[in-house]
Amino acid sequence: xxxxxxxxxxxxxxxxxxxxxxxxxxxxxxxxxxxxxxxxxxxxxxxxxxxxxxxxxxxxxxxxxxxxxxxxxxxxxxxxxxxxxxxxxxxxxxxxxxxxxxxxxxxxxxxxxxxxxxxxxxxxxxxxxxxxxxxxxxxxxxxxxxxxxxxxxxxxxxxxxxxxxxxxxxxxxxxxxxxxxxxxxxxxxxxxxxxxxxxxxxxxxxxxxxx
Numbered sequence: 001x002x003x004x005x006x007x008x009x010x011x012x013x014x015x016x017x018x019x020x021x022x023x024x025x026x027x028x029x030x031x032x033x034x035x036x037x038x039x040x041x042x043x044x045x046x047x048x049x050x051x052x053x054x055x056x057x058x059x060x061x062x063x064x065x066x067x068x069x070x071x072x073x074x075x076x077x078x079x080x081x082x083x084x085x086x087x088x089x090x091x092x093x094x095x096x097x098x099x100x101x102x103x104x105x106x107x108x109x110x111x112x113x114x115x116x117x118x119x120x121x122x123x124x125x126x127x128x129x130x131x132x133x134x135x136x137x138x139x140x141x142x143x144x145x146x147x148x149x150x151x152x153x154x155x156x157x158x159x160x161x162x163x164x165x166x167x168x169x170x171x172x173x174x175x176x177x178x179x180x181x182x183x184x185x186x187x188x189x190x191x192x193x194x195x196x197x198x199x200x201x202x203x204x205x206x207x208x209x210x211x
Contacts, residue, residue, distance in 0.1 A: 080107025
């Protein structure tokens with residue numbers, strides 16, 4: 001999941017920086033690449049490691065990746081994921097996945113007052129996690145739930161094009177932010193797309209191996 005997310009971020013690095021240039025320094029793409037390298041490093045082990053430790057390590061690595069607000073918020077998110085995992089968990093079912101991602105969302109909410117409609121990463125992250133919970137409650141599989149979450153994140157990111165920024169430095173530009181997708185929301189949508197693709201590919205490979 002982390003490798004797939006990093007691959008998509010890498011492919012879209014230029015676009016992310018271009019989106020950020022509307023209301024920021026134009027360095028969001030390179031910032032996200034540092035964050036994704038930190039994530040990959042946390043999960044780069046030949047030995048199985050319990051999920052709590054993986055995500056907590058990832059959270060601290062991301063926080064220390066020198067990515068400004070993005071590394072602080074996403075670091076808190078992944079740290080929250082780890083703290084939301086049950087002890088000695090090596091895998092998650094759909095309900096546990098939703099529980100962990102909700103814990104990650106709460107960790108971000110403890111760091112920022114940004115909410116849906118403010119034209120931030122929350123416009124993609126919160127709908128994605130809500131979709132995960134709805135899917136879990138409906139008894140869906142992990143791969144179906146992540147697919148639904150990825151679609152919700154993409155819709156949320158796209159919706160930011162119709163918003164005026166109300167949070168962060170972008171708010172100073174007011175209506176000039178209309179018509180441009182928020183870079184943070186776009187990054188979150190790419191991450192969830194990567195998560196979903198990785199699980200789908202793993203499922204497909206497993207089915208092929210059984211055949």
